[in-house]
Amino acid sequence: MSGPLVRLLNKSSIHRPHSVFHRRMSSIAQSAEDDLAPKTAKIGRVFSGIQPTGAVHLGNYFGAIDNWVKLQEEVGQKDKLYFSAVDLHTMTALKEYQLEEAGSGIKKRTIKDDSIELTANLLACGIDPKKCVLFRQSQVPQHSELYWILGCLASTAILDGMHQFRDKSAGGNFKSQGLYTYPTLMAADILLYGTTHVPVGEDQRQHIRLARRLALNFNRYYMTDLMVVPWSMETSLARVMSLSDPTSKMSKSAPSPESRIELRDTKEMLRKKVRRAVTDSTMGVTLDRETRPGVYNLVRLLAHTTGRSDEEVAAELKDAGHAVLKSAVGDALEIKLAPIREKVEYYMANTKIVEEILNEGAREAEKEAHKRLEKIKSRIGLN
Incomplete structure (x- = not known):
């Protein structure tokens, strides 16, 4: 073995606790932890992805998609947005994608099917392919190649700590x-x-810190500045909780479908789920996350849906019963989701449109990915 990485690791000072090497590694660790973008950091390129692992629900919408739509209008004309259906990540749940039920001959849904449905939802919510690069991760092979390169810089000690x-x-x-x-x-x-x-939300910032650490490690090992060190972007990401267990996040993997509201739910299904949402036996509406998580969750849902603050909603409904609160939430969600639902059904009936949008996005993404990866490989000495 040879090269900058080995020369650095072979320095005799590595064994001394106060060596230059350890001070540099400590500096990298500290820089990686300082991940939140300062106000002065100019936006150049934004990347965000969602796993296509099933039906899109309100947690996805308020937690990511709605923010993507807003970013399309907020970033400058020279900035670039990359939004991806990160389907390679979905393979960590590969057992859910057996091609057919054993011995039945009945084909099951594929990862591609879920990627198409996710993209149909994104388009219905307002994601505009003219304002961003929208693509499937697996259609850009450079993702997997860079993954291996970075994996050779990621210690098991760091990966062991990923929550x-x-x-x-x-x-x-x-x-x-x-x-x-x-x-x-x-x-x-x-x-x-x-x-x-x-x-990202607070629970994802650990992943950005890892990306920052690996970028800094690469630049240090190979004496370059090729890797741009990314920032976590402070946004208004909403954390939507389960309707049946308001102490847990709304999730696709929860066993009960009544725990989540999906964007394709019919009006009747939506209202039924809201009516059955867990609350408590206390009268009135208050904004108390610790002692009244169910009521708190419904108040926040109503606030996000109507564009008001949590405090405004709680004050307006302070003397209302739970049935009134749930009725207000159901009404607001139906107004919000009805046009989205209609557009999703249009795209699901015209999947060739969706596939062409993804193919065009993949072509554009791969141009940039190929150019950047070739520079990285050249610096390493792989070219």
Whole structure:
């Protein structure tokens, strides 16, 4: 072995606790932790992705998609937005995508099917392919190639500390290498496009810190500035909780479909789920997350849906019963989701339009990905 990385690791000072090497590594770790973008950091390129793992629900909408739509109007004309159906990440749940039921001959949904449905939802919500690059991750092979390069810079000690691996592998379930290393693929997704900003919620900032650490490590090892060190982007991302367990996030993987409101739910299904949402036995409406999580969740849903503050909604309904609150939430959601639902059904009936949009986005994404990866490989010495 040879090269900058080995020369750095072979320095005798590596074994001394106060060596230059350790000070540099400590500096990298600290820089990686300081991930929140300062006000002065200019937006250049934004990357964000959603796993196509099933029906799109309100958590996805208020937690990411609505923010993507707003970003299309807020960023400058010279800025670039990359929005992706990150279908390679979905393979960590590959057992859900067997091609057919054993012995039945009945074909099941594929990852591509879910990618098409996710994209139909994105388009229906207002994502405009003329204002962003919208594509499927697996159609741009450079993601996987950069993933391997970065994996050679990611220590197992860092990956051991990623909270989502611990959470998803709890309970003695099968633990795949993909689940363990998918944060490295997420870093590759971000770094491949020279991303400057990534809109994330608080629970995802750990992944941005990993991407920053790997970018800094690469630049240090190979004595370059090729890797743009991304910032976490402070946004108004909303955390939507489950209707049946308001202490947990709304999730596609929750066993009960009544725990979530899907964008394709009919008017009747939507209202039924809201009526059955968990609340409590206390009269009136207050904004108390700790002692009244169910009521708090419904108040926040109503606030997000109508564009008002949580406090305004709680004050307006302070003397109302739970039935009144749930009726108001159902009415507001139906007004919000009815036109989206109609557009989703249009795109699902015309999937060739959706596929062509994804193909065009992949072509544009790959041009940038190829150009940037070739520079990275050249610096490493792979070309």
